[in-house]
Structures are given as structure tokens and as C-alpha cells.
Amino acid sequence: MRVLGLVGSPRKNGNTDLLVSSVLDGASASGHIAEKLYLYDLDISPCVDCRRCKKDDFRCAVDDDMTTLYSKLEGADVIVFGTPLYWYGPTGKMKLMIDRLRPFVASKKLKGKKAILVTPSEEGPGACDCLVRMFELSFKYLGIDLTNKILVTAYDKAEVREQLETLNGAFEVGKALK
Ligand SMILES: Cc1cc2nc3c(=O)[nH]c(=O)nc-3n(C[C@H](O)[C@H](O)[C@H](O)COP(=O)(O)O)c2cc1C
DSSP states (O other), X not given: OEEEEEEOOSOTTSXXXXXXXXXXXXXXXXXXXXXXXXXXXXXXXXXXXXXXXXSTTOOOSOOSTHHHHHHHHHHOSEEEEEOOOBTTBOOHHHHHHHHTTTHHHHHOTTTTOEEEEEEEESSOGGGOHHHHHHHHHHHHHHTOEEEEEEEEXXXXXXXXXXOHHHHHHHHHHHHTOO
């Protein structure tokens, strides 16, 4: 299987990055093909609601790095959505990316794929209700199956490195993929 990990935090080697990497390492250990992308390295413009993606070939009219990301998303069997909690939602960059998933509503090309949500936050899992609900409803709309939620309490950069059990748990989620 192909497993695509999206890091929606601006902090490389931060908590989201380390957790997503652990899931991907677990997936690789089980023989899956894993790839990680940093959303903050990509040029992702906002959806402009032109509705071009609702007809013909369902192509997005905006020309930026989403063009590459669209084909990577289509090619993945499992997508790891990694975002820290920012004001009880995802980061702006992750939200930009999610808004641009609109072509997949009509094309249905994400239907049947699995998703894993990875979110560290200062306040912990109890503060993630709105974020989780947003992902659950959006995935339902797209026909994506949310199989795991990895919600972790962590604030300082790379703090999660000290939580060996948590990192190991993320590794096991990746390893168990089938
Ligand atoms: C702009 C901003 C908003 C944040 N909002 C929240 C929040 O609403 N609740 C919370 O628990 N943590 C919040 N945090 C803390 C981060 O979720 C936390 O530090 C997380 O571990 C960062 O992950 P990273 O290392 O992958 O960037 C916020 C951080 C920033 C920079």
C-alpha cells in the first residue's frame, strides 16, 4: 500500500512531524511505501469557488503545487493528516489544503481511502472535539474512512520525543495498516 503523510505544522521536527514520521516508519516496517510531505513547503492558494472542478474533467482551475499533490493523494491508499491544534481547528495551511479537496467531491477519487488523523496540542485530546468533528464530517463527505485518531498532549517543540509510549503507539498504527 501507499501511505502519504501530510505534515501541516510549520515546525519541522516538531510534534506533528515526529508523530507522522512514526506512523510512516511503522508502515514502512510492514512493507508499505511511505512518503512524507510538508504542506508549508508547498505553494497552496485558497479555493476561489469558481466551480470549475464540478464539471468535465473535474480539474481545479488554480495552478499551484496542489497539481502535484492531487496526483499523490489519488495514488495513496492511506493518507495521514497531521496538524497541530490551532485555535481548536487545524492550521491555516492544512485548511487551505482541505478546501482544495473539492475536485474530489465530484470525481469521487478519494472514496474508499483510509485516513489517520494526527494532532498534538497543549490542552490535549479533550480540546480537539471541533477539529475532530470537522475532519469526520469532511471525510464522510469525501467517502474517506477515518480509521485512527492520534491525539496527543504536547506543547514545546519536539516534546513528544520524550513520550516513547505515544511515539510507539503511532508506529504501531502504521505497522498495523493493511
Ligand atoms: C497559533 C497557535 C494556536 C494554538 N492553539 C492551540 C489551541 O487552541 N489549543 C491547544 O491546546 N494548543 C494550541 N496551540 C499549541 C500547539 O497545538 C502545540 O504547541 C503543538 O504541540 C504544536 O505542534 P507542532 O510542534 O507540530 O507544531 C497553538 C499554537 C499556535 C502556534
